Amino acid sequence: MMNISNGKKKTRNNFTKNKRIIPPEKKRISYKKKEYWKGGTLLAPVPPALVTVGTMEHPNVLTIGWTGILNTIPPKTYISVRKERYSYQMLMDNREFVINLPCTDLVKAVDFCGVRSGRDLDKFKEMHLTPAPANHVSTPLISECPLHLECKITDTINLGSHTMFLADIVGTIVSENCINQDGKLEIEKCNLLAYAHGAYFSLGKQLGTFGYSVKKKK
Numbered sequence: 001m002m003n004i005s006n007g008k009k010k011t012r013n014n015f016t017k018n019k020r021i022i023p024p025e026k027k028r029i030s031y032k033k034k035e036y037w038k039g040g041t042l043l044a045p046v047p048p049a050l051v052t053v054g055t056m057e058h059p060n061v062l063t064i065g066w067t068g069i070l071n072t073i074p075p076k077t078y079i080s081v082r083k084e085r086y087s088y089q090m091l092m093d094n095r096e097f098v099i100n101l102p103c104t105d106l107v108k109a110v111d112f113c114g115v116r117s118g119r120d121l122d123k124f125k126e127m128h129l130t131p132a133p134a135n136h137v138s139t140p141l142i143s144e145c146p147l148h149l150e151c152k153i154t155d156t157i158n159l160g161s162h163t164m165f166l167a168d169i170v171g172t173i174v175s176e177n178c179i180n181q182d183g184k185l186e187i188e189k190c191n192l193l194a195y196a197h198g199a200y201f202s203l204g205k206q207l208g209t210f211g212y213s214v215k216k217k218k
């Protein structure tokens with residue numbers, strides 16, 4: 001609710017339309033009452049990555065939700081893949097993959113590549129995705145995605161339903177239109193897609209940046 005004094009617009013609880021979008025502590029939604037469920041895979045959101053496997057001559061793409069960063073120096077990641085995926089043997093044989101982070105425009109392709117197999121059809125063709133050479137690996141990237149992590153597999157760990165492919169991130173490829181004049185990546189320009197509990201989302205408004213909560217006011 002707005003009230004106006006001294007010609008300046010003020011809002012109750014410091015809650016202005018665009019600037020302060022995080023409510024003060026007293027106004028937080030209460031999540032205190034809990035239910036207890038059995039252990040499961042409910043970590044959300046995760047990136048629904050379009051992972052490319054194989055080579056330029058024989059590429060395939062599948063959607064992967066079970067991925068993450070494991071180490072900073074050296075940069076390490078993983079993808080967890082079921083043995084029955086067509087991509088599984090390609091990963092075993094080629095020992096490389098590319099994590100392509102999709103933008104919101106690609107949500108249909110992301111879902112399609114996660115429910116149809118490269119055994120049966122060419123997912124690049126069906127979804128109008130363009131494989132293009134990467135920099136450090138023989139696996140192609142997907143041109144339509146804004147960000148790409150080039151990965152070389154170092155270990156495989158059978159965990160049960162899935163095999164974890166541990167990998168070094170040997171290169172990062174960033175689309176030029178997401179880089180500003182100072183050479184910095186402007187991540188909001190990537191329009192990244194998120195996946196949470198079986199549904200796809202776009203990212204919301206930026207709420208802060210790393211360390212902002214302790215930053216001294218100028």
Ligand SMILES: Cc1cc2nc3c(=O)[nH]c(=O)nc-3n(C[C@H](O)[C@H](O)[C@H](O)COP(=O)(O)O)c2cc1C
Binds near residue numbers: 062066082084111115
């Ligand atoms: C959002 C989403 C996330 C997925 N995450 C994984 C995953 O982490 N690991 C996996 O093995 N399959 C995952 N899948 C299923 C595979 O992408 C799917 O079985 C795909 O058809 C396999 O393709 P392929 O047979 O061409 O390798 C996911 C599917 C969707 C839609």
